[in-house]
Amino acid sequence: xxxxxxxxxxxxxxxxxxxxxxxxxxxxxxxxxxxxxxxxxxxxxxxxxxxxxxxxxxxxxxxxxxxxxxxxxxxxxxxxxxxxxxxxxxxxxxxxxxxx
Numbered sequence: 825x826x827x828x829x830x831x832x833x834x835x836x837x838x839x840x841x842x843x844x845x846x847x848x849x850x851x852x853x854x855x856x857x858x859x860x861x862x863x864x865x866x867x868x869x870x871x872x873x874x875x876x877x878x879x880x881x882x883x884x885x886x887x888x889x890x891x892x893x894x895x896x897x898x899x900x901x902x903x904x905x906x907x908x909x910x911x912x913x914x915x916x917x918x919x920x921x922x923x924x
Contacts (some may be wrong), residue, residue, distance in 0.1 A: 833871075835870050
């Protein structure tokens with residue numbers, strides 16, 4: 825997916841109390857669709873639309889017990905290197921001649 829829940833469904837996320845957002849793991853939320861019970865209060869029409877989009881996306885998720893693999897795509901080695909992060913940060917930066 826490559827997006828956060830706040831990007832996909834901001835109106836749904838704002839209906840989940842902060843204490844639940846900070847304490848619930850992804851696995852706990854997906855277990856038996858517990859994430860649905862975390863939503864407090866009513867949703868607007870836009871919120872309902874986001875909810876159904878979220879439902880469809882979550883239905884495709886399959887969690888496994890395998891360890892996650894992290895690949896840093898900004899370096900050929902696939903490993904995180906601060907130099908490549910710094911270069912990405914400065915990518916597109918404009919340099920100016922020093923004033924005299």
